[in-house]
Amino acid sequence: MFLNQGGRQFVLDQGNRLRLPIDTRSEAVALLDVDRDGDLDALVAMYSGQDLLFENDGTGHFSDVTATRMAPASLPSVALRAVDLDRDGWEDVVVAGGGYTNGPNAIYWNDAGVLRDAGLGVSPLPSSQIDVGDLDGDGNLDIVFGNEFARLEIHWGLGNRGFMEDTTMLPPAALDRWLTAARLVDFDHDGDLDLLQSWFRADCLLENLGLEQALS
Ligand SMILES: [Ca+2]
Ligand SMILES: [Ca+2]
Ligand SMILES: [Ca+2]
Numbered sequence: 086m087f088l089n090q091g092g093r094q095f096v097l098d099q100g101n102r103l104r105l106p107i108d109t110r111s112e113a114v115a116l117l118d119v120d121r122d123g124d125l126d127a128l129v130a131m132y133s134g135q136d137l138l139f140e141n142d143g144t145g146h147f148s149d150v151t152a153t154r155m156a157p158a159s160l161p162s163v164a165l166r167a168v169d170l171d172r173d174g175w176e177d178v179v180v181a182g183g184g185y186t187n188g189p190n191a192i193y194w195n196d197a198g199v200l201r202d203a204g205l206g207v208s209p210l211p212s213s214q215i216d217v218g219d220l221d222g223d224g225n226l227d228i229v230f231g232n233e234f235a236r237l238e239i240h241w242g243l244g245n246r247g248f249m250e251d252t253t254m255l256p257p258a259a260l261d262r263w264l265t266a267a268r269l270v271d272f273d274h275d276g277d278l279d280l281l282q283s284w285f286r287a288d289c290l291l292e293n294l295g296l297e298q299a300l301s
């Protein structure tokens with residue numbers, strides 16, 4: 086952890102505020118207020134399997150609350166995205182299982198400050214890129230996963246914590262790429278989210294043609 090000393094000055098905190106287990110490998114971190122007490126807590130994605138949740142005491146010191154605020158999760162993860170997926174006021178976390186660690190993607194639903202691994206229920210391809218947004222404007226957040234080894238995934242939000250994977254609206258050329266990034270941004274300012282893909286040989290922008298036609 087780097088502490089801001091004011092302006093552009095940072096110093097390295099030597100593990101005094103957030104201490105990870107020795108000889109473990111972390112892959113990503115998501116900052117979210119998991120307990121809604123007004124400060125940012127930290128979820129750390131672990132290569133070894135069990136992700137770790139650290140609660141902020143309000144002064145920037147973190148304690149490991151994995152045992153009491155997380156369901157056990159034995160599979161590795163490499164990317165996290167904190168967002169209130171079901172809009173109940175509690176931030177949830179989307180988890181990418183990783184192209185090279187070969188774990189499935191999942192969602193940690195936040196039930197009153199406890200993260201529960203519900204999985205996605207469909208298409209357990211391992212991914213390394215995540216973005217979230219309402220692609221079709223139905224009020225439900227949708228999830229885009231970028232995969233290093235196979236293809237792009239879109240999981241459409243159905244409400245009530247349900248999702249359905251469907252990529253039939255995407256051009257075939259957009260699917261079979263080794264992605265290094267996938268981001269949703271409204272590039273043309275027409276009110277809908279477009280999809281930027283980066284892959285090893287080129288970048289690609291998919292324009293969202295609107296709520297009726299979805300992506301093309
Ligand atoms: Ca908090
Ligand atoms: Ca939520
Ligand atoms: Ca949607």
Ligand SMILES: [Ca+2]
Binds near residue numbers: 278
């Ligand atoms: Ca747009």
